[in-house]
Amino acid sequence: MSNTIYIGYYFKVQPLQPGVEILIAELGYAGFESFVETETGVTAYVQKEEWSASILDDIQILNSDEFEITYTFEDIVQTNWNAEWEKNFNPIIVDELVSVRAPFHEKPNTKYDIIIEPKMSFGTGHHETTHMMIQHILKNNFKDKTVLDMGCGTGVLAILSELKGAKSIDAIDYDNWCYLNSIENVERNNCEHITVIEGDASAIKNKYDIIIVNINRNILMQDMAIYTMHLNKGGVLFLSGFYAEDIPMIQKECEKHVLKFEEKLQRNNWVSLKFLN
Incomplete structure (x- = not known):
């Protein structure tokens, strides 16, 4: 049995911007x-079970005369992923307050320092959606709150929630690799209030003051009723994983469940929304 989990595509893009931004949106x-921007373009990853030989057929920018884009791709096996992400993963700092880095990076002078080994999990902080969720957590009160990090990836948002004072956090992901990686990162950051759970929205059993969901649009729409059912009255729902043009659809679904729109963050064409229950 093959231990290939993901397929990695290595794109070279000219001109870089807005080429990389458009390409990432279409690939999403x-x-x-998962995406890592490089000096010459972007590296993109897709789960092998989601891959087909025609996966790039509808990527319109590849046929645009305005951009020159070349690419190669290869299987990414679990055993060689550490070398792959070490080659591409640079530390990031969000709003001069939060650093997300690997163990071999030098410790920066930030208020919150998160150490992760992302392996193939989504959520290093490089992607716009994770970056905006970090900003939401920084701006809002998490002291003594109960929190759900749905689609936790590396666990970085759950870890920051604990650093911000949350008293109890459930971190859920359906992907076994993400589940195991989150456990490792929770332990690596000496967190004591995070429970990592493997599963989808059906694994949500508790009610929360704050729910963080960084998942693609279709899953958000499908599971919105479940999220709201598990959100305490007066609670806060943070959503990301979609684009600016998806806002009307997402907002209509939230309003159907009596959620009130509060705030929008945007990076490039990616957005993150805050709703109140």
Whole structure:
């Protein structure tokens, strides 16, 4: 049995911007779930079970005369992923307050320092959606709150929630690799109030003051009723994983469940929304 989990595509893009931004947006709709921008373009990853030989057929920018884009791709096996992400993963700092880095990076002078080994999990902080969720957590009160991090990836948002004072956090992801990686990162950051759970929205059993959901648009729409059912009155729902043009659809679904729109963050064409219950 093959231990290939993901397929990695290495794109070279000229001109870089807005080429990389457009390419990432189109790849996201095609099923790619993790991106690392490089000096020459972007590296994108898709789960092998979601891959097909025609996966790039609808990526319109590849046929545009305005951009020159070339690419190669290869299987990414679990055993060689550490070398792959070490090659591409640079530390990031969000709003001069939060650093997300690997163990081999030098410790920066930030208020919150998160150490992760992302392996193939989504959520290093490099992607716009994770970056905006970090900003939401920084701006809001998490002291003594109960929190759900749905689609936790590396666990970085759950870890920051604990650093911000949350008293109890459930971190859920359906992907076994993400589940195991989150456990490792929770332990690596000496967290004591995070429970990591493997599963989808059906695994949600508790009610929460704050729910963080960084998942693609279709899953958000499908599971919105479940999220709201588990959100305490007066609670806060943070959503990301979609684009600016998806806002009307997302907002209509939230309003159907009596959630009130509060705030929007945007990076490039990605957005993150805050709703109140």
